[in-house]
Amino acid sequence: MMKFNEAISALGLTEIALQGRKFTWSNMQTPPLLEKLDWIFTSSSWVLSYPNTSAKALDMTPSDHTPCIVSISTVIPRSRIFRFENHWMSSEHFLELVSECWGTQVGQADAAKTLTAKFKLLRKKLKEWQAGKSGLKKLIANTRMVIQFLEVIEDYRDLLMEEWNFRERLKGHLLSLLEQQRIYWKQRGSIKWAQLGDAGTSFFHANATIRHRGNLIKELVVDSGMAITNH
Numbered sequence: 430m431m432k433f434n435e436a437i438s439a440l441g442l443t444e445i446a447l448q449g450r451k452f453t454w455s456n457m458q459t460p461p462l463l464e465k466l467d468w469i470f471t472s473s474s475w476v477l478s479y480p481n482t483s484a485k486a487l488d489m490t491p492s493d494h495t496p497c498i499v500s501i502s503t504v505i506p507r508s509r510i511f512r513f514e515n516h517w518m519s520s521e522h523f524l525e526l527v528s529e530c531w532g533t534q535v536g537q538a539d540a541a542k543t544l545t546a547k548f549k550l551l552r553k554k555l556k557e558w559q560a561g562k563s564g565l566k567k568l569i570a571n572t573r574m575v576i577q578f579l580e581v582i583e584d585y586r587d588l589l590m591e592e593w594n595f596r597e598r599l600k601g602h603l604l605s606l607l608e609q610q611r612i613y614w615k616q617r618g619s620i621k622w623a624q625l626g627d628a629g630t631s632f633f634h635a636n637a638t639i640r641h642r643g644n645l646i647k648e649l650v651v652d653s654g655m656a657i658t659n660h
Contacts, residue, residue, distance in 0.1 A: 442470040445499070448647060449486040453495040467497055479503055483647065511552055514559075515616045516609035522558075530554050565610050572603045 447453070452463035469484045476482065481502035489495040517523050535546035563571075579596045582588065588596070648658045 437470065441473055443473065443476060445469040445471055445482060445484045447484050447486055447497065450495065453486060453489075453497065455489065455493050457493050467495070469497065469499065485647065511556065513555075514613060516565075516612040517555070517559075519605065519609050519612070526554060526558055527551065565606060565613060569603065569606045569610065572599055572606060575599055576603065 447465075447467070447469065452465050453467040454464045456462040471482065479501050482499065483502075484497055484499050487496045487498060530551040531547055533547070533550060535543055535550065537543040537546050576596060576599050579588065579592060579599075582592070648656045650656050
């Protein structure tokens with residue numbers, strides 16, 4: 430079993446959470462012995478291409494084994510809840526924003542109400558701050574495009590000192606953006622055993638997507654017995 434787990438880790442596979450039930454086999458006795466014998470894994474490239482892949486356990490009648498069906502889709506419903514992003518702390522303006530919000534008078538006499546009001550104000554300001562920023566994916570793409578443009582120029586002539594320095598600063602900025610992107614997906618992937626220095630962004634991305642699928646409610650059955658599947 431240890432070798433099997435090592436193989437899964439080495440291949441960078443992620444599990445597709447089984448929805449509908451916890452176990453896939455029963456000895457059909459009283460009391461029953463229940464086991465989960467079936468596990469579904471996929472690769473990072475598959476999850477990135479088909480992010481809404483999910484697995485559902487069906488009825489085990491007449492067998493003692495539960496058949497599983499895998500559904501494939503690319504549409505992911507987006508959550509509107511507020512989420513604190515760990516990569517924000519890497520921004521040069523983050524601490525300044527927090528300090529400004531925390532120093533604002535909220536007009537509450539009670540200490541607990543003051544603390545709650547300041548957290549709400551900080552949440553509001555962080556949302557506004559984040560809305561005014563370009564997405565990491567777009568920033569990374571634009572930075573790489575400018576670096577590539579300077580490298581094409583270098584194929585035809587030597588770069589000026591200003592251009593060379595600008596490219597070096599862009600490279601440093603790109604590394605910072607890539608680190609923020611890795612932190613972004615590491616936070617969502619919730620992989621505890623991976624080392625901080627590992628640059629497995631795509632693996633964290635895939636794991637976060639599969640983890641989100643495990644929290645998804647695929648359908649609700651109303652009192653009339655009809656299944657509602659539309660998000």
